[in-house]
Amino acid sequence: MRAQNLTLLTDLYELTMMQGYFKNPTDQIVVFDAFYRKNPCGGAYAISVGLEQVIEYVRDLHFSPDDIDYLRSLHLFEDDFLEYLRGFHFTGDIYAIPEGTVVFPREPIIKVIAPVMEAQLLETAILNMINHQSLIATKASRVVYAARGDGIMEFGLRRAQGPDAGIYGARAAMIGGCIGTSNVLTGQMFNVPVSGTHAHSWIMSFPDEYTAFKTYAHLYPNACILLVDTYDVLKSGIPNAIRVFKEMRDAGMNLTGYGIRIDSGDLAYLSKKAYEMLEAAGFGDAIISASSDLDEYLIDSLKVQGAKINSWGVGTNLITSGDWPAFGGVYKMAAIRNKGDSEFIPKIKLSENTEKVTNPGNKTIYRIYDRKSGKIRADLICLADEVFDESKDMILFDPISTWKKTKLKGGTYTLRELLVPVFLRGGCVYNSPSVMEIREICTKEKATLWDESRRLVNPQEVYVDLSDRLYQMKTKLLEDMSRKAMRHE
Amino acid sequence: MRAQNLTLLTDLYELTMMQGYFKNPTDQIVVFDAFYRKNPCGGAYAISVGLEQVIEYVRDLHFSPDDIDYLRSLHLFEDDFLEYLRGFHFTGDIYAIPEGTVVFPREPIIKVIAPVMEAQLLETAILNMINHQSLIATKASRVVYAARGDGIMEFGLRRAQGPDAGIYGARAAMIGGCIGTSNVLTGQMFNVPVSGTHAHSWIMSFPDEYTAFKTYAHLYPNACILLVDTYDVLKSGIPNAIRVFKEMRDAGMNLTGYGIRIDSGDLAYLSKKAYEMLEAAGFGDAIISASSDLDEYLIDSLKVQGAKINSWGVGTNLITSGDWPAFGGVYKMAAIRNKGDSEFIPKIKLSENTEKVTNPGNKTIYRIYDRKSGKIRADLICLADEVFDESKDMILFDPISTWKKTKLKGGTYTLRELLVPVFLRGGCVYNSPSVMEIREICTKEKATLWDESRRLVNPQEVYVDLSDRLYQMKTKLLEDMSRKAMRHE
Known part of the structure; x- marks a missing residue:
């Protein structure tokens, strides 16, 4: 049935490599960085979740024991290695950027420092979880941005790529800014x-739309959002909804959280007409909610068209x-x-x-904020033992076009180290905040982006620079390798 | 932690509607159809998984009890309904098209016949599972088709949308025709x-590439696929691989299942050069495996370019x-x-x-095969009690352009009912085959498609027609509704 132990949620090669290290023992402690290279959906940021x-x-x-038996059945692994696995647990360190943080390409979101066998095993599951949730949170942030303050409901469970994609996707969507989920x-x-609220099938199971609406309104008078497009929005759905709202009002009921939902058709036209009809009947404050294959671009366009929609359900x-899965x-x-x-040997x-060449060394990341506005000036990837002084001037340079330089005057910026310890010597030293707390963190994080970096299309990239020491180390490694390669020719 | 009980894997509205039905009791038994409207990736078929x-x-x-407590905490549900949920179990019938079957738009893949409360609750989870796995199996089938007989390995766990997307996605990919998974x-x-086999990190953790290869070859002499692109494929990777293969050969080892993997760069060029070098050294039978953001179109193009690749790893x-998530x-x-x-009242x-108007009634599907070739002539959606005689002529017509007619001569076709009983009165009456058995079924199923319907781009659609009785029923319902609507104007 459903897997409970995710230890085998890994690529086989992690295990064949582990056995390789086991059979050729070294005392190596390695540093692995989990990072991404390209912002989703053409945006200028992602959210780490x-x-x-x-x-x-x-x-x-x-x-x-079942896992060991299964691995033995593959005829790839020897008894001594399987015996080692039987006692396996993680003994290393993990550093991470807290959930809900705005992040940029090439920044280690998670850094694992551990014996090579342990660090290797973690690869697949870490990537699976971080890749999925960071993606959906980032998408949600874009959709929320497009809605300009209106609430976004996450409605996509039925179209999610399996149960977990629905469960953790909704978690990520909440962190990205949705106000609720159907899940x-x-x-x-x-x-x-x-x-x-209800589906078309609710309407279809009653003799007529009016009876279906009335029954629903009696059941949920304080959350009465009526789906008006089963037959015909303007000829049937809205008139029947108004009739029910009037009856509720006439019965002295306090109409709160009531309104309609339109799930098909031309949402701009229908919402405007619906608003006119509701307003004329004295229901100008009704919620007009829309769903129907929406994304950030459609919502943005409907806003531009003046659609009278104030609540959005976004699914698939x-x-x-959808456009960046x-x-x-x-x-x-x-x-x-x-x-x-004591020293790490950098690897590349x-x-x-050029953009795919990795950054070597045991690193950390400092975020540089403008002291006055609190907005992000740039991020600086550096070696873990580097120290900076906010009172001093700092010179940043583009790691590819190094002649592009910026001088930050001492006192005008503040620094924050993004990576925090999560596991030390195998023990967890981090308490995850609740999802709604992370959502709050994320709201504040998004506010540290300049507007130019938040817009949906062609946004301004945020600078991610390398410290001088890291840049020199990387350059030297590349030159050494190039020299070695030439000797072989 | 990880959810074990998926009963709450549902949209809230299924539960609010359920309470609505509970509070307004009817004895209604309903029929729900799960179907899709558009073939994924511009293809002409899907695979039901x-x-x-x-x-x-x-x-x-x-x-x-935890679920009940949680639902109570929402302040939406009353005690009598929660008490009903406490004893809830499914008592209805479910019919389905077996896994691995080729299916087409608008065909009920799953049909639920049950008391309305039960049928309603199932909606979200059924769609979530069928949507996900059918999608990935269909995609896998396309990728396998493009590789023209070469083996496709599923490698995508790290990029899957959460653990289940990896677990069940790999299951679906196997059914769709992959020969193995890394998961x-x-x-x-x-x-x-x-x-x-191994990753770049394996190479990087050794002093040099040759030592890394040699160590790996000693460990896995019978599955020795060496990743050659950590430093430079042609200058370093292939020469080092050849050196190791020679040593193995010189040591009298029987080289089987050995070869190289290229994970970046111009795969057409590199694979041809790699083959030349391997062949010149007497290793012309080496596996040349490729991975690197592949999909069906890239594989097809590499085949056209004469790339010397005979094994493919496909991930993201x-x-x-990716292009149809x-x-x-x-x-x-x-x-x-x-x-x-005894009679069902059809609902629409x-x-x-027009294409989104549903097909009413309690239906089934007959697949019509050409008796000689075994290929699919068309599918016929009809009412569940309709009976057809293969020895008689049959006239099919397009349900939208009804003047498009085809006459099948009696004796030239065979019929197969696609929907089979899975649950009857709440009891499961179906044994799922193993995944590898379903994969076999699927291979045979794909062979029932004409080549014109399998090609990647602009394939010929397969006809899905309605029986005369179903067509008449649908037309009458539409006309009744239109008449009713006109009365309201």
């Missing part, structure tokens, strides 16, 4: 608001991030230290594509 | 082949169905019967868009 699930996964890592299980697991395109995060080795040594992965 | 998970879900449906948990749960674009299946009420009555959902 999924850490709570990574923590649960790492805490629970263990190979059950009851997510509501139960993460204590977030759930909502929903949010829960799958993968975050593309990777997990790359950055440094190695032999046990006993080459690529034809 | 996910039924085994639906069966597990329905069997396990129960509201735990160990899917291997364990569904007894399907897993495979994988398969596991997320949602199947779009819906669940619509089709008929109602009052308990005691209107839409501005």
Whole structure:
């Protein structure tokens, strides 16, 4: 049935490599960085989400007797290695950027420092969880931005890529700024608001639309949103809804949280006409909610068209991030230290594509804020032991076009280290905030972006620079490799 | 932690509607159809997958004390309804098209006949599971088609939309025709082949590439696929791989299942050069495997370019169905019967868009095969009690352009009813085949499609027609509704 132990949620090669390290023992402690290269949906930022699930996964890592039996059946693994797995648990350190934080390409969102076998095993599950939830939170943030203050409901469970995609996708969508989800299980697991009213089938199971509406209104007088497009929005749905609202008003009921939902057709036209009819009947304050294959671009367009919609249900395109369904995060080795040594040896992965060359070394990230406005000036990736002084001038340079320089005057900026310890020596030292708390954090985080970096189309990229020391280290490694390669030719 | 009971994996409105039906009791038995409207990725077919998970879900449906407490905390549900939920289990009938079957738009893949409260609750989870797995199986089938007989490995777990998307996505990809997956948990749960070798990090953790290769070859001499693009494919990776293969050969080892993997760069050029170098060294039979953001179009193009690749690892674009990430299946009420009555009253959902008008009534589907070739002539959606005689002539007509008619001569075609009973009176009457058995079924199913309907771009649609009786019923319902609407104007 449903898997409870996720230890085998990994690519086989993590295990074959682990056995390789086991059979060729070293005392190597390695640094792996999980980071992404391209902002989703053509935006200029992403939101880091999924850490709570990574923590649960790492805490629970263990190979059950069934897991060992299964691995033995593959005829790839030897008894001594399987015996080692039987006692396996994570003993390393993990640093991470807290959930809800705005992040940018090439920044380590999670950094694992551990014996190579342990660090290697974690790769697949960490990427799976961070990639999924960061993607959906980022998409949600875009959709919320397009709605200009209107509430966005997450409605996509039925179109999600499996149960977890619905459950954790709704979690991520809440963090990204949605005001509620239709997903009851997510509501139960993460204590977030759930909502929903009725479907077309409700209407169809009654002899007529009016009776269906009236029955619903009696049941849920304080959350009476009537779906008006089963037969004909303007000829049938709205007139019947108005008739029911009038009866409620005439009965002396206090109409709150009432209104209509339109789920098909030309939402701009229908919402304007619906508003006119409702307003003329004295129901100008009714909620007019819309759903129907919406995304950030359609919502933006409907806003521009003056659609009279003040509540939005977004399904498929949010829960799958329809136009950009993968975050593309990777997990790359950055440094190695032999046990006993104090220094890490930086490691680099080459690529034809300059942007794909990894950043070597044991690193951290400082976010540089404008002291006055609190907005982000730039992020600085540096080595973990570097120290900066906010009172001093700082010179930033573009890591590709290095002649592009910016000088920050001492006292005009503040620094914040983004990576915080999550596991130390295998023990968890971090308490995840609740989802609604992370949502609050995320709202504040988004406010640290300049408007130019939030817009939907062609936004201004945020600078992610390298410290001088890291840049020099990277350049030297690249030159060494190039020299080695030339000798081979 | 990880949810085990999926009963609350539902949209809130299913529960608010359920309470509505509970408070306004009827003895209605309803028919709901789960179907989709548009073939994924511009293709001409889909593969129906996910039924085994639906069966597990329905069997396990129960509201735990925690679930009841949670629902009570929402202040939406009354005690008598919550008490009813406490004893809830499914008592109805479910019919389905077996997993691995080729299906077409508007065909009920799953049909639920049950008391309205029960049928309503199932909607969200059924759609979630069928939508996800049918999507990925269909995508896999396209990728496999493009590879023209080469094996496709599913490699996407790290980019899947959460753990389940990886687990069940790999299950679906196997059914769609992949020969293996990197996902160990899917291997364990569904007894399907897993495979994988090593990552760039393996190479980087050794002093040099040659040592890394040699160490790996000693460990896995019978599955020695070396990743050659960590530093430079042609200058370093291939020469080092050849050196190791030579050493293995010189040591008298029997080289089987050995070769290289290229994970970046121009795969056409690199694979041809790699083949030349391997062949010149006497390793012309080496596996040349490729991965790197592949999809069906890239594989097709590489085939056309004569790339010397004979094994393919496909990740992100398969596991997320990158260019078409949602199947779009819906669940619509089709008929109602009052308990005691024998006849169903057909129900229809209107839409501005003719194709979106639902098919009313308690229906089934017959697949019409060409007797000689075994290929599909057309599918016929009809009422559940209709009977056809293969020895008689049959006239088919397009349900929108009704003047388009085809006459099938008696004796030249065979019929097969696609929907089979899965639950009867709440009891499961169906045994799911194993995943590898379903994969076999699917291979045979794909062979029933004409080549014209399998091609990747602009394929020929397969006809899905309505029986005369169903067509007449639908037309009459539409005319009745139109007459009613005109009276209101």
